[in-house]
Amino acid sequence: MESPLVSSPAAEEATFVLQKVQPALLGLMDGSVSTLAPLFAAAGLTHSAHAAFFVGLAASVGAGISMGLAEALSDDGAVTGRGNPWMRGLITGGATTLGGMLHTLPFLIADLALALRVAYIVVGVELLLIAYIRFRFMKTPLASTIFQVIVGGGIVFGIGLWLGRIGAGG
Template identity: 55%
Template sequence: MLQYVQPGLVGLIDGTVSSLAPIFAAAISSSSRTAFLVGMATALGAGVSMGWSEALSDTGKTTGRGSAIVRGVITGGMTTIGGIFHTLPFLIPSLRLSLLIALIVVAIELFVIAWVRNRFLHVPMKNSLLVVTLGGAIVLAIGMLLGVS
């Protein structure tokens, strides 16, 4: 749990939620291509940052969390994955269509996060969906507000 699931969940949440604001701000203020480039840069940069941070934050010896390198790779990889899936729709030139598909992908991502929290952390699905969706909605709103400003 502490060696694989928790680092993966942290990465997936961070990658999914933190990348929403820059991607949607870029899409609304510019174009699908710009949103795609910003999304890829955000996902890859955040993946490296989160992986590095996780690996350097705890050797795992005292806490029993396992290999720092393994946790770093898991966290970084899941952070990247969390940011990439809702970036890919911006390969579609039509901004309106890419935004719609990206929103659907985000909804699926948030559901998966809630399911993982329910399955492994035993958080009731209703509560997990509420908290995860609230966090995603706040960050998405920030991106949209900045995009129209």
């Protein structure tokens, strides 16, 4: 007789996706998208890569802490099967911070025009990576997920650029 504690590979994969991949994807998506507007608005408003870097750093770390706590405090996992809430919070918070920092790091380049060009490329790669993770683990059709992620990220990105121009008087 098989022990009830033995799980199938499909059940183990489902648990992995629910408890690890989903919180990480949530964080990457939030970090990548929610930090775009303040980062690019700051770059447009200040014309300073240095200032934009610190706005991006603050937005990334702040979003990571906020998302991590929100996920950790959302439920204890007993009813939903989502696993240890503090582990989910760490995964979500870390991924949120990472997602925001990836396109913030180019602003360590002192030349704002070059930093912006590199950041644009990084944003594109981030969004494609998120789309791939959704495709791979969430079984979302690739074309659909690329469209959704690119359109959503593009809207937020455009708003950040637009607000930066308005704030700078242009």
